[in-house]
Amino acid sequence: MAVLEKLLRSKVVIWILLVLPGLWPLWPIFIRPNPSVGADPLKYILHHFGFTACVLLATVLTFTPLRVLWPKWGIAQALNRHRRLVGVVSFAYAMLHLTAHLVYETGLDWSQLGHVFEVATTKPFQLVGLIAFTILLVLTVTSPNAAIKALGGKRWKLLHRLVYVAAALSAYHQAAARKVFPMQVVWIFGPLLLLEIARIIRERKPKPVARKAAGNAEA
Amino acid sequence: MLIRTKKDWELPESAVTSESAYRTHNRRDFLKAIGLGAAGAALASRDLLAATGGFPAKANPDFPASALKPTAEEFVTSYNNFYEFGTGKEQPKDLANRGWKTDPWTVELTGLVNKPVKLDVNDLIKQAGGIEERVYRHRCVEAWSMVVPWDGFALAKLVALADPKPEAKYLKFTSFLDPKSSPGQSSGNLDYPYVEGLRLDEATNELAFIATGIYSKPMPNQNGAPLRLVTPWKYGFKGIKSIVKIEFVAAMPTNTWKAMQSSEYGFYANVNPKVDHPRWSQASERVIGEGSTFIPKRQPTLMFNGYEKQVAALYKGMDLARNY
Numbered sequence: 049m050a051v052l053e054k055l056l057r058s059k060v061v062i063w064i065l066l067v068l069p070g071l072w073p074l075w076p077i078f079i080r081p082n083p084s085v086g087a088d089p090l091k092y093i094l095h096h097f098g099f100t101a102c103v104l105l106a107t108v109l110t111f112t113p114l115r116v117l118w119p120k121w122g123i124a125q126a127l128n129r130h131r132r133l134v135g136v137v138s139f140a141y142a143m144l145h146l147t148a149h150l151v152y153e154t155g156l157d158w159s160q161l162g163h164v165f166e167v168a169t170t171k172p173f174q175l176v177g178l179i180a181f182t183i184l185l186v187l188t189v190t191s192p193n194a195a196i197k198a199l200g201g202k203r204w205k206l207l208h209r210l211v212y213v214a215a216a217l218s219a220y221h222q223a224a225a226r227k228v229f230p231m232q233v234v235w236i237f238g239p240l241l242l243l244e245i246a247r248i249i250r251e252r253k254p255k256p257v258a259r260k261a262a263g264n265a266e267a
Numbered sequence: 268m269l270i271r272t273k274k275d276w277e278l279p280e281s282a283v284t285s286e287s288a289y290r291t292h293n294r295r296d297f298l299k300a301i302g303l304g305a306a307g308a309a310l311a312s313r314d315l316l317a318a319t320g321g322f323p324a325k326a327n328p329d330f331p332a333s334a335l336k337p338t339a340e341e342f343v344t345s346y347n348n349f350y351e352f353g354t355g356k357e358q359p360k361d362l363a364n365r366g367w368k369t370d371p372w373t374v375e376l377t378g379l380v381n382k383p384v385k386l387d388v389n390d391l392i393k394q395a396g397g398i399e400e401r402v403y404r405h406r407c408v409e410a411w412s413m414v415v416p417w418d419g420f421a422l423a424k425l426v427a428l429a430d431p432k433p434e435a436k437y438l439k440f441t442s443f444l445d446p447k448s449s450p451g452q453s454s455g456n457l458d459y460p461y462v463e464g465l466r467l468d469e470a471t472n473e474l475a476f477i478a479t480g481i482y483s484k485p486m487p488n489q490n491g492a493p494l495r496l497v498t499p500w501k502y503g504f505k506g507i508k509s510i511v512k513i514e515f516v517a518a519m520p521t522n523t524w525k526a527m528q529s530s531e532y533g534f535y536a537n538v539n540p541k542v543d544h545p546r547w548s549q550a551s552e553r554v555i556g557e558g559s560t561f562i563p564k565r566q567p568t569l570m571f572n573g574y575e576k577q578v579a580a581l582y583k584g585m586d587l588a589r590n591y
């Protein structure tokens with residue numbers, strides 16, 4: 049446990065963990081070519097980046113409840129050092145997902161771009177993705193310390209609560225992307241939901257210690 | 268470039284491939300070229316799987332391989348929607364080949380017909396007069412397309428065998444039900460068995476086809492062995508796979524996807540670039556296997572998938588936006 053905690057405290061380790069999933073598509077496309085992927089490689093990449101964005105978004109949101117529920121747990125403390133980084137990288141994958149979508153739909157014929165955005169804003173499932181993306185964009189832009197100062201802690205905190213909206217919209221978007229409900233949505237967002245419920249129950253309890261930890265974790 | 272008279276359902280010249288390019292895809296031509304011919308086709312047939320009757324098929328000159336560039340065979344057999352064997356495109360190739368038996372296979376023609384019959388698929392092929400090869404465009408409702416050389420026989424021949432009574436207005440197709448062999452059926456990702464339907468006049472249209480093979484070989488399990496429906500002017504989900512029963516009925520049957528989500532999937536499912544899916548546009552399509560790795564080829568989707576001349580009359584006066 050102590051080793052894991054030490055590793056998770058390291059920025060380098062976290063960076064590696066964040067970049068590796070982005071490289072994954074190289075495997076079925078180039079290293080061990082899989083014709084099921086090769087038939088439509090950019091679609092595979094598009095799905096993979098969307099999937100990674102959702103996983104990272106759901107993951108980063110578990111950090112705070114983990115710390116609230118187990119304030120003395122070293123791993124929870126280690127993870128909470130990286131909240132901003134993981135959140136921003138989740139946005140980066142959403143950005144790559146959107147880029148893949150735009151290239152996929154236009155085939156680089158940019159005269160089609162207007163049509164692609166028209167579709168994105170008229171199809172509810174895509175519009176939901178677009179709103180989630182816009183929230184993540186705003187949160188990323190306002191994530192540097194300077195932005196926190198400029199906004200003021202209270203307003204910044206309120207603004208960044210939107211991340212929960214983004215997560216809910218992403219879960220809906222991921223589920224609606226398929227013709228039948230994909231179970232992966234449950235195992236990506238389910239643990240987060242359970243942790244949040246546990247956290248709310250814990251924060252309701254009139255235990256001064258828990259209250260204090262929760263108060264700190266909000267920031 | 269080939270110099271030839273273009274049939275009206277063919278693609279523009281830009282999409283036509285040279286014959287030598289096609290040869291690399293077409294195994295039968297390849298076998299012929301090296302002198303194996305029928306013997307090669309027999310070697311290729313796996314005697315425990317699918318219907319082997321009738322091979323090698325004669326190419327139907329009305330639907331030639333030279334007119335459309337067939338998609339690479341490995342993509343056609345690796346990129347499949349066959350939810351009985353998983354919802355992932357890569358799953359059917361694996362999960363449909365883990366002991367699921369498609370030989371022997373019995374097909375039942377029943378309902379409002381004068382000659383109801385239950386027969387082995389190879390006998391059916393014999394009675395239908397053998398098989399032929401037709402190269403058709405294939406357009407999935409998910410906005411991707413392929414070109415597939417099918418082997419099989421006209422559905423009209425099967426209809427003639429059954430000899431429908433005058434009350435018969437529709438065909439109801441039913442696929443297999445075997446949850447032990449089908450992880451999709453045991454998990455219940457759709458309502459099984461899979462059901463599809465056609466109007467009788469659609470079924471007797473010259474394009475409607477029962478395929479028992481692709482690329483001059485018996486149908487691979489993941490593509491719907493041993494026999495499946497092919498209606499190239501409709502979205503791929505109409506092409507019910509692994510058929511066990513064809514029933515002639517008076518009322519419009521409810522097809523599986525329509526039952527699942529009627530706001531998104533209808534009975535007709537005609538390819539129509541002007542009628543969007545509620546979640547995406549149908550105006551254009553990704554051409555599987557074409558373009559480069561990161562810059563896929565797209566092309567505009569054609570009305571009735573380019574088969575307007577053959578089928579438009581079937582839907583005269585119908586509101587196609589409401590009858591999707």
Ligand code: HEM
Pocket residue numbers: 094095096097098099100101102105142145146149168174177178179180181184218221222225226
């Ligand atoms: C501008 C905004 C967005 C657009 C236009 C967009 C578009 C799409 C489209 C068209 C698909 C379906 C692809 C297909 O199967 O044909 C999809 C799937 C998906 N998107 Fe997005 N998306 C957007 C934002 C997001 C965001 C912000 C996330 C996550 C945080 C996300 C995660 C996903 C996931 C997980 C899938 C499912 C992939 C799968 O089925 O495996 N998307 N998106």
